[in-house]
Amino acid sequence: MAERLVYVVNDEEIFLVDIGNTRIKYCALPDADNEPIAVGTIEALYEPLTRAGCKLIYVASVREEAAVDALRQIVEGKNIRLEVVNTEKSAFGITNSYENPATMGVDRWLAMIAGAGMTKKKAFCVIDVGTAITTDFVFNGQHLGGWITPGFHSMRNGLINSTKRVFGDESVPDKLQPGISTQMCVANGCLAAVQGVFLSAIAYLNSKQTDFDVILGGGDKKLFAFPESGGSILAANLVVQGLARYAKREIS
Structure with a gap:
């Protein structure tokens, strides 16, 4: 991490930027626990960042390096410093299980960093x-590993695109139920698979025979709005909230 910046006056001058697979989310540091603003392109960040008196940006990206380079071009010559956060072997009391941390998406790393700040359970x-x-x-600060599965829309699109006689629409079920048309069967089948991730996670945590928390984030976390998820901690944006912990550590 770079040197501390003595010219950063207050939290409002620090922005957090999450360059995700489909959208770019950003907010000022004081708003990190709220839903961030979403834009479609890097260029759309120019006006809000320059108008707000931004002096320091913490950014995480799961895209190609060109996306961060585009952000660098936006802030170049404007007295705005860019701090790119990458996956580490250890930080904030968490040890990564990956032998090569660079191969883990920074979104996952920041989700764990954010989650650790939301719970006191081991x-x-x-x-x-x-x-x-x-x-x-x-568990006890040690990352045990994880899973990566297709999201609802990725799963549905993959199923439709890889089969000739299965088709669907853009609907997302409010609750899980049997379908009475092919479109409904596809939508509810994908929802069942998505919710199965949550139930499998609970089963695994129960096998550790200890008290635990489940922290839910992401734009589609509403898909987990079913009775078994009632005790979960809901996060506005895990990546942004993880970035906030890095920013606060550097300016404290």
Whole structure:
């Protein structure tokens, strides 16, 4: 991590940027626990960042390096410093299970960093529900590993595109039920598979025979709105909230 910045005056001058697979989310540091603003392109960040008096940006990206380079071009010559956060072997009391941490998506790493700040229990998992569903388990500060599964829309599109006589629509069921048309069967089947990730995570955590928390984040976390998930901790945006912990550590 770079040197501390003495010219950062207050939290409002620090912005957090999550460059995800489908959308880009951003907010000022004081708003990290709220739903971030979403835009479609890197270029759309120019006006809000320059207008807000931004001096420091913490950014995480799961895209190619070109996306971060585009953000660098936006802030170049504007007295805005860019801090790119990458996956580490250990930080904030969490040890990564990966032999080569660079091969883990930074979204998963930041989800664990955020999750650790939301619970005091020795065991927890974070489930980030979006284009993909990532699930990671932490016990006594040790990352045990995780899962990556297709998200609802990825799963549905993959099924439709790979079969000739199965088709669907854009509907997302409010609750799980048997379908009475092919479209309904596809939608509810994908929802059943998505919710199965949560139930499998609970089963695994129960096997550890300890108290635990489940932390849910991501744009599609509403798909887990069923009785078994009632005790979960809901996160506005795990990546942004993980970035916030890095930002606060550097300016404290």
